[in-house]
Amino acid sequence: MELFTRWTLYAVPWFFQLGATDVLRLRDAPPPLMWSLLGLSVAQNLVTMALFRQGLDHYLHGRPVGPRLPALSALLAAVGLAAGLALQATGEPYNSASAIRFAVLSVGPFALGCALLMPVRTFVALHAGVAAAVAVAEAAVLPGAAAAVGSVFGLAITSGLSLFTVRCSGWILHVMYEVDASRKVQARLAVAEERLRFGRDLHDVMGRNLAVIALKSELAVQLARRERPEAVTQMVEVQRIAHETQMEVRGVVRGYREADLQVELAGARSVLRAARVDCRVDCPAEDGGEAPLPEAVRSALGWVVREGTTNVLRHADAARCAVRVRVRAGTAVLEMENDGVPTGSRTGTGAGTGAGNGAAEAGAGTGGGSGLKGLRERLAALGGTLESGPGDGAGTYRLRAELPLEGTA
CATH class of the missing domain: 3.30.565.10 (Histidine kinase-like ATPase, C-terminal domain)
Structure with a gap:
């Protein structure tokens, strides 16, 4: 299940790249520009896969995460947004619709990679700030409010879906690990409970008899030192109690091994x-x-x-x-x-x-x-x-x- 979840998450960022060529019409762009943007998308996806791996380890096992990969992912998203703003300033074919799509494709991998690395409130506040900054930049580059408002809605939907999808996947794995751990604990508790039961039965059977044997043995020693004939009687009683204890222990073991x-x-x-x-x-x-x-x-x-x-x-x-x-x-x-x-x-x-x-x-x-x-x-x-x-x-x-x-x- 963990392998399935991990590789499913690893595949998600590449759908952004599959849509980049057609959605942004990069086939109509000059070859240097096209290959540069595709290389940027590939780099974002590779970093996002590494963030997924570290994020799942952090979410499931509490392992620490260094600041390098999140910072690199944020830098690549910022470069992608800057490239998109620069292209939009040139006009067609990068109009307001293309601006919205470019913003989503640039921030989407970053949102996916960070969904497990930070608390939900921090994630929402960070992406709300990113959406506001993108809206201001879009309003400055393209006239009208279509690009700015559309970018805000696009980023909100993309970030929300990324957070929901990745968090749910991590939560399912977390629950499965807890179930597995609870089964192990249940098995250990069952063994411990059986040991306690068996120990309690042995204590109930042997505790009193051993105490009586020790007391009568000590009495027999005192009587023997005084050369009193009652010492023999006490040792016979000790022998009788020892035989009774042996039979009772056998009964406990026999009952312990019985199947119902x-x-x-x-x-x-x-x-x-x-x-x-x-x-x-x-x-x-x-x-x-x-x-x-x-x-x-x-x-x-x-x-x-x-x-x-x-x-x-x-x-x-x-x-x-x-x-x-x-x-x-x-x-x-x-x-x-x-x-x-x-x-x-x-x-x-x-x-x-x-x-x-x-x-x-x-x-x-x-x-x-x-x-x-x-x-x-x-x-x-x-x-x-x-x-x-x-x-x-x-x-x-x-x-x-x-x-x-x-x-x-």
């Missing part, structure tokens, strides 16, 4: 839509339309949704993804289908094309909770199955998991 279907469905929808994938979720059991699924089923299907979402992002150029959860004859069925799979690809969503998918199965690798292998083992422990393969349409793949509702405890 409703949470994973919401996360999949959010992540895929952020990746410009149209994600449709249909799960009456989690929306209150049917009886809620057992906890073990929700956890297992949550892992399927998480892995399938990861594989859609990693292995497919998808535009849509549909997730459907149904309960049929005492069996929970989850289907996840996406498009964007290249023709002839055997990886599909990365979840494989069946039991013989080498690329995806290698990625399933080790670990009880990642990849197809881990998902099949997790579902098999609950009496379920996992299938993956081409979907109904061309370039689509489907991940299908089935789990019985009974006997999953």
Whole structure:
């Protein structure tokens, strides 16, 4: 987007030069005059392109801008206006209409280049002064008020359009940078929040027990120095509390790694839509339309949704993804289908094309909770199955998991 905006702005000044030959009838002028004015226009455009680059860097990133390029652009605009006034003093074909056009073509590149370099009030005040000076000069060179009034209106319209166009382009880029920065901040905040939650759980579980262990250990030391038999009782209590703490920590870690279907469905929808994938979720059991699924089923299907979402992002150029959860004859069925799979690809969503998918199965690798292998083992422990393969349409793949509702405890 930034490259598109920059090069679009870079191209704008050259439209002034394209109109210079026909509008000012330079083809009828002597060759030295024609080439001099065209060279002046080219120099203005090159300086304006450099001002655009510095102006965008200044507007977006706050980088300082030196005074040389703005001063050079102002000097070239002044030379162009002076040349136009000199030509108008000679009469035809440079009449009042040509005077207006010459003023616009001379000041236009300067207005474009300075739109991002100065505040709006400063820009308006500066160009109002330029328009007033040009009007006075036109009135002195050409009789009547047509050239003076027309130049003022022409410069006002040109400066206003330049300010609006360039500022809007810079503002769009600025908003996009802010959105990108906010996404990074949001990701960091999510990680920090999860760390705080996990740290809080560990503190709640271990803080009291460690304090009791330290206190009873100190008491046991004092009793042992006095050769009191109660020291053994205190150390047995310390051992018991330590075992309880170990079990509670395992419970915290187990709860930390559990996946919940409703949470994973919401996360999949959010992540895929952020990746410009149209994600449709249909799960009456989690929306209150049917009886809620057992906890073990929700956890297992949550892992399927998480892995399938990861594989859609990693292995497919998808535009849509549909997730459907149904309960049929005492069996929970989850289907996840996406498009964007290249023709002839055997990886599909990365979840494989069946039991013989080498690329995806290698990625399933080790670990009880990642990849197809881990998902099949997790579902098999609950009496379920996992299938993956081409979907109904061309370039689509489907991940299908089935789990019985009974006997999953």
